[in-house]
Amino acid sequence: MVRRGILIILSSPSGAGKSTLARRLMEWDPSLRFSVSATTRAPRPGEVDGREYYFKSRAEFETLVKTGEMLEHAEVFGNFYGSPKAPVEVAMGQGRDTLFDIDWQGGQQVRNSALGRSVVSVFVLPPSIAELERRLRARAQDSDEVIAGRMAKSRDEISHWAEYDYVIVNNDIDSAFAELVTIVQAERLRRDHQPDLSDFVRTLNQEFESR
Amino acid sequence: MVRRGILIILSSPSGAGKSTLARRLMEWDPSLRFSVSATTRAPRPGEVDGREYYFKSRAEFETLVKTGEMLEHAEVFGNFYGSPKAPVEVAMGQGRDTLFDIDWQGGQQVRNSALGRSVVSVFVLPPSIAELERRLRARAQDSDEVIAGRMAKSRDEISHWAEYDYVIVNNDIDSAFAELVTIVQAERLRRDHQPDLSDFVRTLNQEFESR
Numbered sequence: 001m002v003r004r005g006i007l008i009i010l011s012s013p014s015g016a017g018k019s020t021l022a023r024r025l026m027e028w029d030p031s032l033r034f035s036v037s038a039t040t041r042a043p044r045p046g047e048v049d050g051r052e053y054y055f056k057s058r059a060e061f062e063t064l065v066k067t068g069e070m071l072e073h074a075e076v077f078g079n080f081y082g083s084p085k086a087p088v089e090v091a092m093g094q095g096r097d098t099l100f101d102i103d104w105q106g107g108q109q110v111r112n113s114a115l116g117r118s119v120v121s122v123f124v125l126p127p128s129i130a131e132l133e134r135r136l137r138a139r140a141q142d143s144d145e146v147i148a149g150r151m152a153k154s155r156d157e158i159s160h161w162a163e164y165d166y167v168i169v170n171n172d173i174d175s176a177f178a179e180l181v182t183i184v185q186a187e188r189l190r191r192d193h194q195p196d197l198s199d200f201v202r203t204l205n206q207e208f209e210s211r
Numbered sequence: 212m213v214r215r216g217i218l219i220i221l222s223s224p225s226g227a228g229k230s231t232l233a234r235r236l237m238e239w240d241p242s243l244r245f246s247v248s249a250t251t252r253a254p255r256p257g258e259v260d261g262r263e264y265y266f267k268s269r270a271e272f273e274t275l276v277k278t279g280e281m282l283e284h285a286e287v288f289g290n291f292y293g294s295p296k297a298p299v300e301v302a303m304g305q306g307r308d309t310l311f312d313i314d315w316q317g318g319q320q321v322r323n324s325a326l327g328r329s330v331v332s333v334f335v336l337p338p339s340i341a342e343l344e345r346r347l348r349a350r351a352q353d354s355d356e357v358i359a360g361r362m363a364k365s366r367d368e369i370s371h372w373a374e375y376d377y378v379i380v381n382n383d384i385d386s387a388f389a390e391l392v393t394i395v396q397a398e399r400l401r402r403d404h405q406p407d408l409s410d411f412v413r414t415l416n417q418e419f420e421s422r
Contacts (some may be wrong), residue, residue, distance in 0.1 A: 186397030205341035
Protein backbone atom coordinates (compact mmCIF):
# COMPACT_ATOMS: atom_id res chain seq x y z
CA MET A 1 0.00 0.00 0.00
CA VAL A 2 1.40 3.36 -1.02
CA ARG A 3 1.52 5.92 1.75
CA ARG A 4 -0.90 8.82 1.20
CA GLY A 5 0.87 12.15 1.47
CA ILE A 6 -0.01 14.62 4.22
CA LEU A 7 -1.26 18.13 3.47
CA ILE A 8 0.69 20.56 5.66
CA ILE A 9 -1.07 23.91 5.94
CA LEU A 10 1.01 26.82 7.18
CA SER A 11 -0.86 30.02 7.96
CA SER A 12 0.08 33.26 9.68
CA PRO A 13 -0.30 36.99 9.31
CA SER A 14 2.24 38.44 6.88
CA GLY A 15 5.41 39.33 8.70
CA ALA A 16 5.22 36.39 11.12
CA GLY A 17 7.83 34.42 9.21
CA LYS A 18 5.63 31.95 7.35
CA SER A 19 7.36 32.28 3.97
CA THR A 20 10.82 31.83 5.49
CA LEU A 21 9.61 28.76 7.38
CA ALA A 22 8.03 27.35 4.22
CA ARG A 23 11.22 27.90 2.20
CA ARG A 24 13.40 26.29 4.85
CA LEU A 25 11.05 23.32 5.16
CA MET A 26 11.28 22.77 1.39
CA GLU A 27 15.09 22.85 1.64
CA TRP A 28 15.01 20.48 4.60
CA ASP A 29 12.97 17.87 2.70
CA PRO A 30 13.21 18.09 -1.10
CA SER A 31 10.56 15.33 -1.38
CA LEU A 32 7.99 17.84 -0.14
CA ARG A 33 5.84 19.42 -2.81
CA PHE A 34 5.05 23.11 -2.48
CA SER A 35 1.54 23.98 -3.55
CA VAL A 36 1.93 26.89 -5.94
CA SER A 37 -1.20 29.04 -5.75
CA ALA A 38 -3.07 30.49 -8.69
CA THR A 39 -3.90 34.19 -8.51
CA THR A 40 -5.53 36.94 -10.53
CA ARG A 41 -3.18 39.59 -9.19
CA ALA A 42 -0.52 40.98 -11.54
CA PRO A 43 2.99 39.50 -11.35
CA ARG A 44 5.50 41.64 -9.44
CA PRO A 45 8.98 42.24 -10.90
CA GLY A 46 10.98 39.03 -10.69
CA GLU A 47 7.99 36.74 -10.19
CA VAL A 48 7.84 33.79 -12.57
CA ASP A 49 4.61 32.11 -13.68
CA GLY A 50 4.41 28.65 -12.09
CA ARG A 51 7.09 29.46 -9.48
CA GLU A 52 5.65 32.15 -7.17
CA TYR A 53 2.14 31.82 -8.60
CA TYR A 54 0.20 30.61 -11.58
CA PHE A 55 -0.94 33.96 -12.97
CA LYS A 56 -4.50 33.79 -14.34
CA SER A 57 -7.02 36.21 -15.72
CA ARG A 58 -10.20 36.63 -13.74
CA ALA A 59 -12.13 34.68 -16.38
CA GLU A 60 -9.60 31.82 -16.35
CA PHE A 61 -9.69 31.68 -12.55
CA GLU A 62 -13.49 31.61 -12.46
CA THR A 63 -13.51 28.73 -14.93
CA LEU A 64 -11.08 26.75 -12.74
CA VAL A 65 -13.38 27.28 -9.76
CA LYS A 66 -16.52 26.32 -11.72
CA THR A 67 -14.98 23.13 -13.08
CA GLY A 68 -13.92 22.04 -9.58
CA GLU A 69 -10.21 22.32 -10.29
CA MET A 70 -9.47 24.47 -7.22
CA LEU A 71 -9.06 22.82 -3.82
CA GLU A 72 -9.74 26.18 -2.17
CA HIS A 73 -9.95 29.79 -3.20
CA ALA A 74 -10.67 33.18 -1.70
CA GLU A 75 -10.68 36.86 -2.59
CA VAL A 76 -8.17 39.06 -0.78
CA PHE A 77 -7.73 42.77 -1.50
CA GLY A 78 -9.77 42.40 -4.70
CA ASN A 79 -7.73 39.52 -6.14
CA PHE A 80 -8.49 35.81 -6.23
CA TYR A 81 -6.06 33.28 -4.79
CA GLY A 82 -6.46 29.52 -4.79
CA SER A 83 -4.79 26.10 -4.73
CA PRO A 84 -5.08 23.89 -7.83
CA LYS A 85 -6.36 20.45 -6.83
CA ALA A 86 -4.82 18.08 -9.40
CA PRO A 87 -1.14 18.41 -8.39
CA VAL A 88 -2.09 17.86 -4.74
CA GLU A 89 -3.88 14.62 -5.58
CA VAL A 90 -0.96 13.44 -7.72
CA ALA A 91 1.52 14.15 -4.89
CA MET A 92 -0.70 12.41 -2.31
CA GLY A 93 -0.97 9.34 -4.51
CA GLN A 94 2.83 9.24 -4.77
CA GLY A 95 3.07 9.40 -0.99
CA ARG A 96 4.55 12.89 -1.10
CA ASP A 97 3.54 15.52 1.41
CA THR A 98 2.34 18.89 0.14
CA LEU A 99 3.05 22.20 1.83
CA PHE A 100 0.45 24.98 1.58
CA ASP A 101 1.30 28.58 2.38
CA ILE A 102 -2.32 29.80 2.57
CA ASP A 103 -4.51 31.98 4.75
CA TRP A 104 -7.28 30.99 7.14
CA GLN A 105 -9.93 31.03 4.39
CA GLY A 106 -7.92 28.53 2.35
CA GLY A 107 -7.12 26.53 5.46
CA GLN A 108 -10.79 26.18 6.33
CA GLN A 109 -11.66 25.03 2.82
CA VAL A 110 -8.91 22.42 2.62
CA ARG A 111 -9.76 21.10 6.08
CA ASN A 112 -13.40 20.81 5.04
CA SER A 113 -12.63 19.25 1.64
CA ALA A 114 -12.59 15.55 0.79
CA LEU A 115 -8.86 15.61 1.55
CA GLY A 116 -9.41 17.11 5.02
CA ARG A 117 -8.52 13.90 6.85
CA SER A 118 -4.95 14.25 5.57
CA VAL A 119 -4.48 17.82 6.79
CA VAL A 120 -1.99 18.91 9.44
CA SER A 121 -2.39 22.62 10.11
CA VAL A 122 0.14 24.93 11.72
CA PHE A 123 -0.41 28.56 12.68
CA VAL A 124 2.55 30.89 13.18
CA LEU A 125 2.10 33.79 15.60
CA PRO A 126 4.42 36.81 15.81
CA PRO A 127 6.04 37.55 19.19
CA SER A 128 4.26 40.93 19.24
CA ILE A 129 2.28 43.24 16.97
CA ALA A 130 5.04 45.87 17.17
CA GLU A 131 7.48 43.26 15.80
CA LEU A 132 4.98 42.24 13.12
CA GLU A 133 4.67 45.84 11.93
CA ARG A 134 8.43 46.33 12.07
CA ARG A 135 8.95 43.30 9.80
CA LEU A 136 6.23 44.46 7.41
CA ARG A 137 7.82 47.93 7.14
CA ALA A 138 11.35 46.55 6.80
CA ARG A 139 10.65 44.35 3.83
CA ALA A 140 8.81 46.69 1.48
CA GLN A 141 8.56 50.35 0.63
CA ASP A 142 4.81 50.25 1.04
CA SER A 143 2.78 53.34 1.87
CA ASP A 144 1.30 53.79 5.33
CA GLU A 145 -2.09 53.05 3.81
CA VAL A 146 -0.93 49.72 2.40
CA ILE A 147 0.72 48.86 5.73
CA ALA A 148 -2.52 49.72 7.55
CA GLY A 149 -4.42 47.39 5.21
CA ARG A 150 -1.96 44.57 5.84
CA MET A 151 -2.16 45.10 9.59
CA ALA A 152 -5.97 44.87 9.46
CA LYS A 153 -5.63 41.66 7.43
CA SER A 154 -3.13 40.39 10.02
CA ARG A 155 -5.56 40.98 12.84
CA ASP A 156 -8.25 39.11 10.94
CA GLU A 157 -5.80 36.27 10.23
CA ILE A 158 -4.71 36.01 13.88
CA SER A 159 -8.35 35.76 14.98
CA HIS A 160 -8.41 32.29 13.37
CA TRP A 161 -5.43 30.84 15.25
CA ALA A 162 -7.64 28.48 17.26
CA GLU A 163 -8.70 26.54 14.14
CA TYR A 164 -5.22 25.06 13.74
CA ASP A 165 -3.77 21.80 15.06
CA TYR A 166 -0.45 23.31 16.08
CA VAL A 167 0.69 26.80 17.01
CA ILE A 168 4.25 28.14 16.83
CA VAL A 169 5.19 31.50 18.31
CA ASN A 170 8.00 32.83 16.14
CA ASN A 171 10.25 34.57 18.66
CA ASP A 172 13.31 33.25 16.89
CA ILE A 173 13.28 31.87 13.35
CA ASP A 174 15.68 28.98 14.09
CA SER A 175 13.63 27.77 17.06
CA ALA A 176 10.40 28.22 15.11
CA PHE A 177 11.85 26.20 12.22
CA ALA A 178 13.02 23.44 14.57
CA GLU A 179 9.47 23.29 15.97
CA LEU A 180 7.99 23.04 12.49
CA VAL A 181 10.36 20.19 11.60
CA THR A 182 9.43 18.41 14.84
CA ILE A 183 5.74 18.66 13.96
CA VAL A 184 6.28 17.23 10.46
CA GLN A 185 8.48 14.41 11.77
CA ALA A 186 5.95 13.49 14.47
CA GLU A 187 3.02 13.57 12.05
CA ARG A 188 4.89 11.09 9.85
CA LEU A 189 5.05 8.75 12.87
CA ARG A 190 1.27 8.81 13.28
CA ARG A 191 -0.18 5.39 12.67
CA ASP A 192 -2.60 6.65 10.03
CA HIS A 193 0.26 8.26 8.12
CA GLN A 194 2.27 5.02 8.02
CA PRO A 195 0.11 2.66 5.92
CA ASP A 196 3.02 0.24 5.41
CA LEU A 197 2.60 -0.73 9.06
CA SER A 198 -0.33 -3.02 8.24
CA ASP A 199 1.91 -5.09 6.00
CA PHE A 200 4.69 -5.04 8.57
CA VAL A 201 2.43 -6.31 11.35
CA ARG A 202 1.21 -9.02 8.98
CA THR A 203 4.79 -10.25 8.60
CA LEU A 204 5.16 -10.25 12.40
CA ASN A 205 2.03 -12.40 12.68
CA GLN A 206 3.33 -14.77 10.01
CA GLU A 207 6.50 -15.07 12.05
CA PHE A 208 4.41 -15.98 15.12
CA GLU A 209 2.53 -18.60 13.06
CA SER A 210 5.70 -20.26 11.81
CA ARG A 211 7.40 -20.54 15.21
CA MET B 212 -4.52 29.40 32.89
CA VAL B 213 -2.37 26.51 34.01
CA ARG B 214 -1.48 24.08 31.27
CA ARG B 215 -3.08 20.66 31.73
CA GLY B 216 -0.51 17.89 31.54
CA ILE B 217 -0.61 15.29 28.78
CA LEU B 218 -0.94 11.56 29.49
CA ILE B 219 1.66 9.73 27.41
CA ILE B 220 0.84 6.05 27.08
CA LEU B 221 3.65 3.78 25.94
CA SER B 222 2.70 0.20 25.11
CA SER B 223 4.51 -2.67 23.45
CA PRO B 224 5.09 -6.38 23.82
CA SER B 225 7.81 -7.14 26.38
CA GLY B 226 11.17 -7.17 24.68
CA ALA B 227 10.34 -4.38 22.23
CA GLY B 228 12.26 -1.80 24.26
CA LYS B 229 9.43 0.01 26.01
CA SER B 230 11.03 0.13 29.45
CA THR B 231 14.32 1.45 28.09
CA LEU B 232 12.46 4.11 26.12
CA ALA B 233 10.42 5.06 29.21
CA ARG B 234 13.54 5.33 31.36
CA ARG B 235 15.36 7.46 28.79
CA LEU B 236 12.36 9.74 28.36
CA MET B 237 12.27 10.31 32.13
CA GLU B 238 15.97 11.21 32.05
CA TRP B 239 15.41 13.51 29.07
CA ASP B 240 12.68 15.49 30.87
CA PRO B 241 12.80 15.33 34.66
CA SER B 242 9.52 17.30 34.82
CA LEU B 243 7.74 14.21 33.49
CA ARG B 244 5.97 12.12 36.08
CA PHE B 245 6.17 8.36 35.74
CA SER B 246 2.94 6.61 36.68
CA VAL B 247 3.97 3.86 39.10
CA SER B 248 1.50 1.00 38.78
CA ALA B 249 -0.05 -0.89 41.64
CA THR B 250 0.10 -4.67 41.48
CA THR B 251 -0.84 -7.76 43.45
CA ARG B 252 2.16 -9.71 42.22
CA ALA B 253 4.96 -10.39 44.71
CA PRO B 254 7.98 -8.06 44.67
CA ARG B 255 11.05 -9.47 42.89
CA PRO B 256 14.48 -9.15 44.50
CA GLY B 257 15.61 -5.53 44.37
CA GLU B 258 12.17 -4.08 43.68
CA VAL B 259 11.14 -1.28 46.04
CA ASP B 260 7.54 -0.51 46.99
CA GLY B 261 6.55 2.80 45.36
CA ARG B 262 9.44 2.72 42.86
CA GLU B 263 8.86 -0.25 40.54
CA TYR B 264 5.31 -0.85 41.79
CA TYR B 265 2.99 -0.20 44.68
CA PHE B 266 2.69 -3.72 46.05
CA LYS B 267 -0.83 -4.47 47.26
CA SER B 268 -2.71 -7.46 48.55
CA ARG B 269 -5.58 -8.67 46.43
CA ALA B 270 -8.06 -7.30 48.98
CA GLU B 271 -6.36 -3.89 49.03
CA PHE B 272 -6.30 -3.76 45.23
CA GLU B 273 -9.97 -4.68 44.97
CA THR B 274 -10.85 -1.92 47.42
CA LEU B 275 -8.92 0.64 45.33
CA VAL B 276 -10.87 -0.46 42.25
CA LYS B 277 -14.23 -0.35 44.06
CA THR B 278 -13.63 3.13 45.44
CA GLY B 279 -12.73 4.47 42.00
CA GLU B 280 -9.11 5.15 42.86
CA MET B 281 -7.70 3.28 39.87
CA LEU B 282 -7.57 4.99 36.47
CA GLU B 283 -7.30 1.58 34.83
CA HIS B 284 -6.62 -1.97 35.88
CA ALA B 285 -6.37 -5.41 34.36
CA GLU B 286 -5.49 -8.97 35.29
CA VAL B 287 -2.42 -10.45 33.61
CA PHE B 288 -1.06 -13.94 34.38
CA GLY B 289 -3.27 -14.10 37.47
CA ASN B 290 -2.11 -10.79 38.98
CA PHE B 291 -3.81 -7.43 39.02
CA TYR B 292 -2.05 -4.36 37.66
CA GLY B 293 -3.40 -0.82 37.59
CA SER B 294 -2.66 2.92 37.59
CA PRO B 295 -3.64 4.96 40.67
CA LYS B 296 -5.73 7.96 39.58
CA ALA B 297 -4.96 10.65 42.19
CA PRO B 298 -1.27 11.28 41.36
CA VAL B 299 -2.17 11.59 37.66
CA GLU B 300 -4.78 14.25 38.40
CA VAL B 301 -2.35 16.13 40.65
CA ALA B 302 0.35 16.11 37.94
CA MET B 303 -2.13 17.23 35.25
CA GLY B 304 -3.27 20.11 37.42
CA GLN B 305 0.36 21.17 37.85
CA GLY B 306 0.81 21.11 34.07
CA ARG B 307 3.11 18.11 34.28
CA ASP B 308 2.91 15.32 31.74
CA THR B 309 2.58 11.74 32.99
CA LEU B 310 4.20 8.74 31.34
CA PHE B 311 2.39 5.38 31.51
CA ASP B 312 4.16 2.13 30.77
CA ILE B 313 1.01 0.01 30.43
CA ASP B 314 -0.46 -2.65 28.18
CA TRP B 315 -3.30 -2.39 25.66
CA GLN B 316 -5.94 -3.12 28.29
CA GLY B 317 -4.74 -0.21 30.39
CA GLY B 318 -4.35 1.97 27.32
CA GLN B 319 -7.95 1.35 26.28
CA GLN B 320 -9.24 2.21 29.74
CA VAL B 321 -7.25 5.45 30.06
CA ARG B 322 -8.27 6.54 26.55
CA ASN B 323 -11.91 5.87 27.43
CA SER B 324 -11.70 7.54 30.85
CA ALA B 325 -12.67 11.11 31.68
CA LEU B 326 -9.01 12.03 31.07
CA GLY B 327 -9.01 10.47 27.59
CA ARG B 328 -8.88 13.80 25.78
CA SER B 329 -5.41 14.38 27.22
CA VAL B 330 -3.99 11.05 26.04
CA VAL B 331 -1.19 10.65 23.51
CA SER B 332 -0.59 6.98 22.85
CA VAL B 333 2.52 5.39 21.35
CA PHE B 334 2.96 1.75 20.41
CA VAL B 335 6.44 0.28 20.03
CA LEU B 336 6.86 -2.64 17.63
CA PRO B 337 9.87 -4.95 17.54
CA PRO B 338 11.76 -5.22 14.24
CA SER B 339 10.92 -8.95 14.12
CA ILE B 340 9.52 -11.71 16.33
CA ALA B 341 12.86 -13.53 16.26
CA GLU B 342 14.48 -10.41 17.72
CA LEU B 343 11.70 -10.07 20.29
CA GLU B 344 12.27 -13.63 21.48
CA ARG B 345 16.04 -13.16 21.50
CA ARG B 346 15.66 -10.10 23.77
CA LEU B 347 13.23 -11.94 26.06
CA ARG B 348 15.64 -14.86 26.42
CA ALA B 349 18.65 -12.59 26.90
CA ARG B 350 17.29 -10.67 29.84
CA ALA B 351 16.02 -13.43 32.11
CA GLN B 352 16.71 -17.02 33.00
CA ASP B 353 13.09 -17.89 32.41
CA SER B 354 11.95 -21.40 31.53
CA ASP B 355 10.79 -22.22 28.00
CA GLU B 356 7.26 -22.39 29.37
CA VAL B 357 7.47 -18.86 30.81
CA ILE B 358 8.98 -17.59 27.55
CA ALA B 359 6.16 -19.25 25.59
CA GLY B 360 3.62 -17.51 27.83
CA ARG B 361 5.30 -14.15 27.28
CA MET B 362 5.40 -14.69 23.53
CA ALA B 363 1.66 -15.46 23.49
CA LYS B 364 1.07 -12.29 25.51
CA SER B 365 3.27 -10.39 23.03
CA ARG B 366 1.20 -11.57 20.11
CA ASP B 367 -1.96 -10.46 21.89
CA GLU B 368 -0.35 -7.09 22.67
CA ILE B 369 0.78 -6.54 19.06
CA SER B 370 -2.75 -7.25 17.81
CA HIS B 371 -3.78 -3.92 19.40
CA TRP B 372 -1.19 -1.74 17.63
CA ALA B 373 -3.85 -0.01 15.51
CA GLU B 374 -5.51 1.58 18.57
CA TYR B 375 -2.54 3.90 19.12
CA ASP B 376 -1.93 7.43 17.84
CA TYR B 377 1.71 6.83 16.97
CA VAL B 378 3.74 3.75 16.11
CA ILE B 379 7.52 3.39 16.45
CA VAL B 380 9.36 0.38 15.02
CA ASN B 381 12.32 -0.19 17.32
CA ASN B 382 15.04 -1.28 14.91
CA ASP B 383 17.58 0.77 16.80
CA ILE B 384 17.05 2.07 20.33
CA ASP B 385 18.65 5.50 19.68
CA SER B 386 16.48 6.15 16.62
CA ALA B 387 13.41 4.89 18.43
CA PHE B 388 14.15 7.18 21.36
CA ALA B 389 14.67 10.18 19.04
CA GLU B 390 11.27 9.41 17.50
CA LEU B 391 9.63 9.25 20.91
CA VAL B 392 11.13 12.63 21.88
CA THR B 393 9.92 14.12 18.58
CA ILE B 394 6.39 12.91 19.32
CA VAL B 395 6.38 14.41 22.82
CA GLN B 396 7.83 17.72 21.59
CA ALA B 397 5.27 17.96 18.78
CA GLU B 398 2.36 17.12 21.08
CA ARG B 399 3.43 19.96 23.33
CA LEU B 400 3.11 22.29 20.32
CA ARG B 401 -0.51 21.28 19.76
CA ARG B 402 -2.81 24.20 20.28
CA ASP B 403 -4.94 22.35 22.82
CA HIS B 404 -1.84 21.51 24.85
CA GLN B 405 -0.74 25.17 25.04
CA PRO B 406 -3.53 26.89 27.01
CA ASP B 407 -1.36 29.95 27.65
CA LEU B 408 -1.86 30.80 23.99
CA SER B 409 -5.32 32.25 24.67
CA ASP B 410 -3.79 34.82 27.00
CA PHE B 411 -0.98 35.50 24.55
CA VAL B 412 -3.37 36.17 21.67
CA ARG B 413 -5.36 38.46 23.98
CA THR B 414 -2.22 40.57 24.49
CA LEU B 415 -1.71 40.68 20.71
CA ASN B 416 -5.27 41.96 20.29
CA GLN B 417 -4.74 44.57 23.01
CA GLU B 418 -1.68 45.70 21.09
CA PHE B 419 -3.81 46.06 17.93
CA GLU B 420 -6.37 48.08 19.90
CA SER B 421 -3.79 50.49 21.29
CA ARG B 422 -2.07 51.24 17.97
